[in-house]
Amino acid sequence: MNKKIIEGRGKFISFEGPEGSGKTTQARRLITRLEENGLEVVYTREPGGTPTGEAIREILQHDKTGDEISPKAEVLLFAASRAQLVSHVILPALERGAWVVCDRFADSTTAYQGYGRGFEVEQMIAINQFAIGNAVPDKTILLDLDPNNGFKRVAQRLLKNSDTLDRIESEARSFHERVRNGYIELAGKWPERFRIIDASRDEDTVFEDIRRIVRDEFGI
Numbered sequence: 001m002n003k004k005i006i007e008g009r010g011k012f013i014s015f016e017g018p019e020g021s022g023k024t025t026q027a028r029r030l031i032t033r034l035e036e037n038g039l040e041v042v043y044t045r046e047p048g049g050t051p052t053g054e055a056i057r058e059i060l061q062h063d064k065t066g067d068e069i070s071p072k073a074e075v076l077l078f079a080a081s082r083a084q085l086v087s088h089v090i091l092p093a094l095e096r097g098a099w100v101v102c103d104r105f106a107d108s109t110t111a112y113q114g115y116g117r118g119f120e121v122e123q124m125i126a127i128n129q130f131a132i133g134n135a136v137p138d139k140t141i142l143l144d145l146d147p148n149n150g151f152k153r154v155a156q157r158l159l160k161n162s163d164t165l166d167r168i169e170s171e172a173r174s175f176h177e178r179v180r181n182g183y184i185e186l187a188g189k190w191p192e193r194f195r196i197i198d199a200s201r202d203e204d205t206v207f208e209d210i211r212r213i214v215r216d217e218f219g220i
């Protein structure tokens, strides 16, 4: 099918939320729907999405060097991965009129490193602004879920794949509670951009809400 070329800048949608809230699952479903409508869609994930970003992801998640990453270095590595993604993937796509669907973006740093680790939230927002410039999502879908529920889902997946929790997943429950509440605060700070969805329901019901949001906001 010929891809529709949109006049001007494309649309940018980010998915945010705690572990196991269904970001990847729902992002993929949305992409399928957008592509069925003839749109060119670029899917990216964070950290990662470029060769440099994927190398940073490996350092951040598995820290095989034994050189424990300092909390400040962690913030800046996420920001570095994001700056690369914006300049090499997101902006070029938006400028040619494609849609971008990003599985986590700048709000993850504010939620995890700000609310979770305890860095000043305004400082995280300033670092994000430096990294992303004007590449701000048009809509951010926040899949809200109790971390206990999210971990149950992730545990099932880990069992199936004989995998283990990564560095950040292994943080205490209280950390993940702060992250969840932090996301809700961010949604209150930017009500125009954020849409909160109850992600504890089944996949189809959650996707119905996402479809409705995209239809209401963008007419697709």
Ligand code: Z5A
Residues within 6 Å of the ligand: 017, 018, 019, 020, 021, 022, 023, 024, 025, 026, 046, 047, 078, 104, 105, 106, 107, 108, 109, 110, 112, 113, 153, 154, 157, 168, 169, 170, 199, 200, 201, 202, 203, 204, 206
């Ligand atoms: N991080 C950070 O600290 N700072 C930053 O700036 C950034 C990230 C960008 C990235 O890990 C880690 O980095 C993350 C935050 C931190 N760490 N933690 N903790 P990741 O990318 O590997 O992990 P994730 O982003 O949290 O993704 P995830 O665990 O894969 O969750 P998800 O994408 O939200 O969910 P999913 O993969 O779609 O679904 C998870 C499972 O649940 C799967 O088996 C599904 O089939 C199932 N599922 C999905 N939806 C449902 C519903 N509705 N009901 C039941 N089961 C479902």
